Amino acid sequence: MKVIKDEERKKLVKNHKNVGLSLSYGLSLNGLLFWAVYMSCFIENKMMSVERIKQFTNISFEPAWNMKDHLPPSNWPVEDNVDIKDLQVRYRPNTPLVLKGITLSISGGEKVGVVVFFRLVEPLGGKIIIDGIVISALGLHDLRSRFGIIPQEPVLFEGTVRSNIDPIEQYIDEEIRKSLERCQLKEVVAAKPEKLDSLVADNGENWSVGAETFMDEATASVDSQTNGVIQKIIRQDFAACTIISIALRTPTVMDFDKVLVGVRT
Numbered sequence: 001m002k003v004i005k006d007e008e009r010k011k012l013v014k015n016h017k018n019v020g021l022s023l024s025y026g027l028s029l030n031g032l033l034f035w036a037v038y039m040s041c042f043i044e045n046k047m048m049s050v051e052r053i054k055q056f057t058n059i060s061f062e063p064a065w066n067m068k069d070h071l072p073p074s075n076w077p078v079e080d081n082v083d084i085k086d087l088q089v090r091y092r093p094n095t096p097l098v099l100k101g102i103t104l105s106i107s108g109g110e111k112v113g114v115v116v117f118f119r120l121v122e123p124l125g126g127k128i129i130i131d132g133i134v135i136s137a138l139g140l141h142d143l144r145s146r147f148g149i150i151p152q153e154p155v156l157f158e159g160t161v162r163s164n165i166d167p168i169e170q171y172i173d174e175e176i177r178k179s180l181e182r183c184q185l186k187e188v189v190a191a192k193p194e195k196l197d198s199l200v201a202d203n204g205e206n207w208s209v210g211a212e213t214f215m216d217e218a219t220a221s222v223d224s225q226t227n228g229v230i231q232k233i234i235r236q237d238f239a240a241c242t243i244i245s246i247a248l249r250t251p252t253v254m255d256f257d258k259v260l261v262g263v264r265t
Contacts, residue, residue, distance in 0.1 A: 063122075066139035076146060077131040080108035080242035087126035097124065109240050110257040156204030161189055162196040182237055184229060231255070 082105070089099040103126075128135050135143055156164055165176050176196060180186040192198040200207065234243065235255060245256070253259050 062140060064139050065141045067137070067142070070137045070139070070142075072133055072138060072142055072146070076133065079131050081131055082106040082242060082244075083129040085126050085129070087128065088124045089121055090124055091121060101126070104260070106242060106244070106258070108242055110242055156200050156207065158202040159200055160194075160197045161200060164200055182233055 084102055084104040084106075087099055087102040088097055090097050123136065157167075162173075162176060165179060173196060177186060180189055189195060189198060243256075245253070
């Protein structure tokens, strides 16, 4: 009987040792599993950068910046006439057309209340003619340097008020102050110690949304009062210009000559 108990005791001790050894290895395995999962997630996140770079390498090149054989006159456009003929546009290959056979004539100075004018998207078919020149035949710099675009989101770059209004240093201080006065920002800038050299943080974080809008933005996200000021500026200072506006508010197009209504088909 004593021999049997001794054998059972030895088995129990042996089992206890095995359990302890298993727990010891199990704890170390837990750390290895943690690092394996952590490194797997880390590598997967970093591979997103590689995938993004690969996507960029597959992007088609834009057309030439300048085309020596198709240079527009130095004063182009003069009359600001716009003719759109059977225009077809899609955002990406193998996606439905967003513009289907648009044909339209806009006389110089008209206000029309549409991103193909700057060839941010190349038309699939049709053409846009401005003052007798097909814009698809021009270099991108020759085209984009002759027009102004106001994006929906405000963009102010880190620098000064002067550098944001006149980035290529083309105008004198008096002309810049006059433009600020037209936008009802002259007093706001004059109240700052540095005047035109007042600092602008990245994305205009140290300026109010209204001030950002007057310097740069469209009218989609502003209040009615600010929108009214913008429309007044357009009527007074751009009366002789051809304006094509994407309008989200009815008052915006009240003074326009034509209104285009898009219908989804």
